[in-house]
Amino acid sequence: xxxxxxxxxxxxxxxxxxxxxxxxxxxxxxxxxxxxxxxxxxxxxxxxxxxxxxxxxxxxxxxxxxxxxxxxxxxxxxxxxxxxxxxxxxxxxxxxxxxxxxxxxxxxxxxxxxxxxxxxxxxxxxxxxxxxxxxxxxxxxxxxxxxxxxxxxxxxxxxxxxxxxxxxxxxxxxxxxxxxxxxxxxxxxxxxxxxxxxxxxxxxxxxxxxxxxxxxxxxxxxxxxxxxxxxxxxxxxxxxxxxxxxxxxxxxxxxxxxxxxxxxxxxxxxxxxxxxxxxxxxxxxxxxxxxxxxxxxxxxx
Amino acid sequence: xxxxxxxxxxxxxxxxxxxxxxxxxxxxxxxxxxxxxxxxxxxxxxxxxxxxxxxxxxxxxxxxxxxxxxxxxxxxxxxxxxxxxxxxxxxxxxxxxxxxxxxxxxxxxxxxxxxxxxxxxxxxxxxxxxxxxxxxxxxxxxxxxxxxxxxxxxxxxxxxxxxxxxxxxxxxxxxxxxxxxxxxxxxxxxxxxxxxxxxxxxxxxxxxxxxxxxxxxxxxxxxxxxxxxxxxxxxxxxxxxxxxxxxxxx
Numbered sequence: 175x176x177x178x179x180x181x182x183x184x185x186x187x188x189x190x191x192x193x194x195x196x197x198x199x200x201x202x203x204x205x206x207x208x209x210x211x212x213x214x215x216x217x218x219x220x221x222x223x224x225x226x227x228x229x230x231x232x233x234x235x236x237x238x239x240x241x242x243x244x245x246x247x248x249x250x251x252x253x254x255x256x257x258x259x260x261x262x263x264x265x266x267x268x269x270x271x272x273x274x275x276x277x278x279x280x281x282x283x284x285x286x287x288x289x290x291x292x293x294x295x296x297x298x299x300x301x302x303x304x305x306x307x308x309x310x311x312x313x314x315x316x317x318x319x320x321x322x323x324x325x326x327x328x329x330x331x332x333x334x335x336x337x338x339x340x341x342x343x344x345x346x347x348x349x350x351x352x353x354x355x356x357x358x359x360x361x362x363x364x365x366x367x368x369x370x371x372x373x374x375x376x377x378x379x380x381x382x383x384x385x386x387x388x389x390x391x392x393x394x395x396x397x398x399x400x401x402x403x404x405x406x407x408x409x410x411x412x413x414x415x416x417x418x419x420x421x422x423x424x425x426x427x428x429x430x431x432x433x434x435x436x437x438x439x440x441x442x443x444x445x446x447x448x449x450x451x452x453x454x455x456x457x458x459x460x461x462x463x464x465x466x467x468x469x470x471x472x473x474x475x
Numbered sequence: 476x477x478x479x480x481x482x483x484x485x486x487x488x489x490x491x492x493x494x495x496x497x498x499x500x501x502x503x504x505x506x507x508x509x510x511x512x513x514x515x516x517x518x519x520x521x522x523x524x525x526x527x528x529x530x531x532x533x534x535x536x537x538x539x540x541x542x543x544x545x546x547x548x549x550x551x552x553x554x555x556x557x558x559x560x561x562x563x564x565x566x567x568x569x570x571x572x573x574x575x576x577x578x579x580x581x582x583x584x585x586x587x588x589x590x591x592x593x594x595x596x597x598x599x600x601x602x603x604x605x606x607x608x609x610x611x612x613x614x615x616x617x618x619x620x621x622x623x624x625x626x627x628x629x630x631x632x633x634x635x636x637x638x639x640x641x642x643x644x645x646x647x648x649x650x651x652x653x654x655x656x657x658x659x660x661x662x663x664x665x666x667x668x669x670x671x672x673x674x675x676x677x678x679x680x681x682x683x684x685x686x687x688x689x690x691x692x693x694x695x696x697x698x699x700x701x702x703x704x705x706x707x708x709x710x711x712x713x714x715x716x717x718x719x720x721x722x723x724x725x
Contacts, residue, residue, distance in 0.1 A: 189720065223720065228564050230717040247572040255568060257723075261561035271489060278482040279569045279576065287482075307493075323565065 178203050179252070179362040180331045185224055185234035194220040195231070196386040202331060202362035207353060209377035209394070210366045211468055217386040218366045219258060222335050225364070226255045238331060251281045254324030258335035258366070262320035265309040269300055269319050272308060273326050280327035287326065294322045298352070314345040321349065325356075332356065332363045338372055350376055374464040382471050390471050394464075401467045405460035406442055408433045411453040421448040434460065476579065479571060483583035491587050501591050506598040509537050513603050530605045532680045535613075537599075538592050539620060539676065540656050543669065545588040546624030547652060548645045550577055551635035558639055564722050573713055574706060577632070581625055612686045613679050619672035619691070620656070622698030627652075627668055629705030633712030637721060665693060668701040 178201035185198040195217045202208055212218045223229035225236055227243035227250060235242065241249035256262060263272045270291055277287025295301045298318050303311060308319065321337055334353070338346040353376050357363055367373050373380070380397055382390040390397075409432045414422065425445050428434045435445050446457070491498060513530075557563040569576050600607060631648070634641050658664040660674025672694035678684040716722050 220720075223564075223723075226564075226568060228567055228717065228722055229720050230714070248570045250568055251570040253568065255565075257561075257564050262565055264562055265560065266490065266493065267486070271486075275482055275486055276565065278478050279566070279571070281570050283478050284481060 179239055180225065180364070181237045182221075182225060183235050185221065185231045185236070187220055187224060187229065187231050193386050195224070198234070198383065198386075198388050200225075200364075200381060200388065200391070202364055204330070204360045204362050205357055206378040207357050207363045207365055207376050208379045208381055209373035209464075210364055210381050210383065211370070211373060211464075212366075212383035213472060216383045218383055219335060220386075221383065222255070222257070222333050222364070222366060226250075226253060226257075226333055228257075248281075251327065252330045253333065254280075254327065254329040254331070255333040256320045256324050256335060256337050258339070261316070263308055263316070263323050266307060268303075268305050268307055269295060269311070269315075269322070270304040272319065273322055276323045277326040280329075282327055290326060290328070291322075294325060298322060298348070314341050317341055318345060318349065321352070330361060332361055334363060335366045336368070337365070338367065338369060346372070370464045370468055377464075380464065380467075382468060384472050397467060398462050398464070401462035401470065402460050404436065404438045406435045406437075406445075407456070407458050407460050408435060408445070408449075409455040409457075410449070411455050414449070414452055418448060418452065432456075476571070476575070479576065480579050480583055483580050484586065487583055487587045491590070498587075498591060498594075502594045502598060505541050505591075505595050506602070509534070509595075509599055510602050513599075530603060531607055532677060534596075534599055534603065534605050535607065535680045536656060536673075536677060538596055539617060539673065540653060541595060542588060542592050542617070543620055543624040543652055543656065544649055545584070545591070546581065546621050547628045547649065548631065549584055549588070550581065550625075550628045550632040551641060551645055553580070554632055554635040555639060555642070558636075558722070561723075567722055574710060577629075577709075578706075581628070585621075610679065610686075613676050615686065615691055616672040616676040616679070616694050619694035619698040620669050620676065622695070623668040623672065623701040624652075626698070626701030626703070626705030629702070629709040632705075633708040636709070636712045636716050639721075660690070665697065668697065671697045 180200075180202040182198060182200045185195050187195040198217070198221055200208070200210075200221070210218055210221070220229065224231050227236065227247075230244060236244070238249040239252050243249040243253070264275070267275065273291030273294065274284065274287045277291060278284055282290070292301070292304070295304050300315060300318060300322070303315060308316060311319070317337070317340065321334070324332060324334070337353070338349050341349065350372060353363060353365065357378070365373065365376060374394070377394045380390070380392060380394050381388055408427070413431060422433065422445065425441075425448060426435065426437065427445060428436075435442060554563065557566060566576065567573050596607060599605065631641065631645060634644070652669070655667055655669040656673040658667055658670040658674070660671050660678070664674075665671045671690065675687070675690045675694050679686060
């Protein structure tokens with residue numbers, strides 16, 4: 175929390191009778207990707223809009239590199255955002271023109287904006303389309319350009335609302351790789367997505383928002399391990415004889431191969447003893463995925 | 476801020492180069508309106524009617540109206556379009572803040588609007604036989620009028636930001652500008668937006684009156700006052716739009 179680039183404390187936002195966001199607190203540290211998950215209408219986009227100073231909270235505060243973006247707009251120099259449901263770029267301009275325009279509008283000088291725009295277009299494979307009006311580009315290219323628009327001024331904090339939505343597999347993988355590279359370069363990224371496999375692949379931490387409240391914030395690996403619990407999967411090269419199977423059942427092993435054993439590492443040795451000397455194909459700790467975690471958390475919240 | 480002006484200016488030129496038919500459409504429509512009014516007036520006055528210097532004054536008044544019209548409605552149309560196409564929120568993420576950005580946009584738009592008015596003037600001079608040759612000092616009261624026009628533009632921009640669909644209101648209210656530009660310059664009309672600057676310019680063009688320093692000062696004070704009022708209302712609207720979440724779409 176000490177060196178967080180973006181911090182939000184106690185955000186509240188109400189639209190009429192709807193309490194869209196309740197007491198939301200989040201922080202983003204350099205080099206981390208925070209997956210911000212929630213069902214439709216849970217409060218994700220409202221939170222992202224508040225974090226990017228486009229929506230004023232009823233209560234609570236946002237600090238971008240220690241500055242309040244609502245009072246000091248220059249703090250927005252450190253923020254880039256891809257906003258879901260927006261085009262994010264001008265369709266009558268070319269990718270190069272868009273990037274130069276937004277670069278200058280975000281505080282760069284013309285020469286630096288042009289230089290960086292060309293470098294980004296090359297890096298993301300859009301250079302040959304640099305002079306084509308955006309309305310003639312494919313959706314994938316437009317989406318990539320929306321990301322570049324957020325990156326043009328090299329901000330420290332990135333808010334990406336569904337950045338891979340509607341992309342083909344290849345482009346989605348490229349964007350995922352770039353997100354990882356940005357995090358490695360020290361950027362702080364908040365990623366909201368319904369594609370939980372994308373979130374699982376990219377996130378260092380996970381926050382789940384449900385009915386306007388953040389119900390869980392945790393390191394991804396710890397979270398998955400916690401939900402996986404002490405479960406082990408065992409696979410044998412061939413079916414065990416009935417006597418061995420009876421011993422396994424007595425120890426609480428379930429399934430017909432692969433077998434599932436719910437117990438700690440010490441108890442696992444008893445199972446392995448019971449199997450000796452049958453050849454093993456695989457012994458592994460059972461894993462939970464983010465989808466399972468999400469459904470359990472949202473289901474119980 | 477200079478870089479911002481240059482990039483906005485460049486964006487305007489790109490649009491002009493890429494979509495010249497929009498400019499041409501503006502020139503044809505606005506020229507046609509005046510020409511039809513001119514034909515109507517000539518029909519009413521009879522075949523031997525001579526308008527003399529009054530035609531030039533009316534033409535200059537019309538050109539001033541078109542210029543003011545752009546100052547008045549370009550911000551609102553821009554906001555409506557950007558909110559519809561989904562770029563408005565990105566524009567609001569500028570660290571310069573929305574008000575300085577839109578002020579710079581207005582300033583950068585002056586050049587392209589100037590080209591449009593210049594082309595209309597050429598077309599109308601050819602059609603009506605009017606010859607415009609006015610003192611360069613008339614530019615000063617014109618500027619005062621434009622300041623007020625931008626002020627009213629920001630006030631309408633405030634409505635566009637909050638209510639989005641204000642095209643009808645803009646269309647109807649532009650005729651109010653005609654009244655303001657034709658209003659007498661004396662008290663109490665001098666309190667109305669645009670009126671003192673327009674009256675001063677009219678006097679200089681139609682009657683050959685000299686540029687009065689006091690009247691010019693009054694015109695600039697009036698223009699600045701309405702600009703400040705427009706900016707104040709726009710600022711309030713930005714705050715309200717951010718409170719109510721109105722920056723995104725219709």
